[in-house]
Amino acid sequence: MVCVPSLPFRSGFVALVGKPNVGKSTLLNAYLGKKVSIVSNKPQTTRQRILGILTRPDAQIIFIDSPGWHKPEHPLGKYMVSVAKGIIGEGDVLVMLLDAAQGFQREDEWVVEQVRAAKRPALLAINKVDRVNKGKLLPLIEEAVSRKLFEEIIPISATTQVQLDVLLKEMLKRLPEGPRWYQEGQVTDQSTELIIREFIREAALQATRQEVPHAVAVSVDHVEQKERATVIRATIFVEREGQKGILIGKKGQMLKQIGTAARQEIERWLSQRVFLELWVKVASDWRDNPSRLRDLGYTHEPK
Numbered sequence: 001m002v003c004v005p006s007l008p009f010r011s012g013f014v015a016l017v018g019k020p021n022v023g024k025s026t027l028l029n030a031y032l033g034k035k036v037s038i039v040s041n042k043p044q045t046t047r048q049r050i051l052g053i054l055t056r057p058d059a060q061i062i063f064i065d066s067p068g069w070h071k072p073e074h075p076l077g078k079y080m081v082s083v084a085k086g087i088i089g090e091g092d093v094l095v096m097l098l099d100a101a102q103g104f105q106r107e108d109e110w111v112v113e114q115v116r117a118a119k120r121p122a123l124l125a126i127n128k129v130d131r132v133n134k135g136k137l138l139p140l141i142e143e144a145v146s147r148k149l150f151e152e153i154i155p156i157s158a159t160t161q162v163q164l165d166v167l168l169k170e171m172l173k174r175l176p177e178g179p180r181w182y183q184e185g186q187v188t189d190q191s192t193e194l195i196i197r198e199f200i201r202e203a204a205l206q207a208t209r210q211e212v213p214h215a216v217a218v219s220v221d222h223v224e225q226k227e228r229a230t231v232i233r234a235t236i237f238v239e240r241e242g243q244k245g246i247l248i249g250k251k252g253q254m255l256k257q258i259g260t261a262a263r264q265e266i267e268r269w270l271s272q273r274v275f276l277e278l279w280v281k282v283a284s285d286w287r288d289n290p291s292r293l294r295d296l297g298y299t300h301e302p303k
């Protein structure tokens with residue numbers, strides 16, 4: 001009989017760090033094969049710390065997604081950056097994402113500084129390589145190597161799923177031995193209500209431009225489980241009357257489009273039919289108002 005020693009089970013936290021829009025949430029969703037963190041082409045889409053849990057026979061990786069590093073202009077922005085900074089101290093492994101087409105810019109340098117100060121194993125994922133040619137990539141890799149900070153530098157594409165397996169292997173190698181912290185079927189720490197809010201916010205973000213996406217917040221006011229469907233009533237908050245007009249659109253067309261997109265995502269998540277009723281309200285300058293921020297869940301208090 002051949003005795004094969006069983007490999008130890010590994011588990012731990014992988015913090016995904018980087019400035020806004022580099023693809024942190026897209027990467028997390030790609031690993032989970034499911035959308036747990038909303039994505040848009042607008043910066044500052046992610047506003048909170050979100051866990052994504054990947055359970056395999058040999059390991060459990062708990063990804064921490066967060067808002068990107070940026071210069072905050074509002075109390076909301078300050079909260080977001082404090083969340084981003086906080087997760088650096090939580091990761092057993094840090095994965096910094098960089099946009100291949102942009103290279104190291106000022107906001108990336110802030111992230112580099114924080115990663116260096118954290119003194120934890122760090123990997124660099126140069127994302128969006130589907131957008132650049134090799135001629136541009138090689139000098140960027142050399143520049144990254146010269147920083148003597150990253151244990152591995154891996155060009156990836158989160159959307160076309162290039163080299164994600166290579167990056168995952170490098171994360172796994174660096175995780176400590178440990179137990180399965182979360183049950184096998186659990187993919188995120190967010191409540192259903194929070195996921196619903198986020199899907200509605202994502203649909204609103206994707207449909208709007210300029211200042212409007214940043215002024216959007218969502219509250220879920222009512223969730224009712226009927227026999228074969230879930231009935232949801234939610235409110236989209238904006239900061240000005242003009243933004244309200246934009247979100248509702250001509251003859252309510254825009255709100256209808258947002259509602260349909262959000263409903264489809266929520267149905268996918270709940271694997272059930274959903275009836276979604278959306279309202280739009282103005283909450284003047286909610287991003288500057290600490291008690292509004294707390295009401296909307298942008299707080300360090302437990303969810």
Ligand SMILES: Nc1nc2c(ncn2[C@@H]2O[C@H](COP(=O)(O)OP(=O)(O)O)[C@@H](O)[C@H]2O)c(=O)[nH]1
Nearest residue numbers: 021022023024025026039040041128157158159
């Ligand atoms: N071309 C390309 N776009 C990407 C890739 N990864 C993410 N994106 C896009 O970049 C934008 C920002 O992504 P997101 O995950 O929200 O970034 P985050 O702010 O770092 O979480 C979205 O429009 C994504 O579709 C990639 O590998 N290639």
Ligand SMILES: [Mg+2]
Nearest residue numbers: 024025045046
């Ligand atoms: Mg994000």
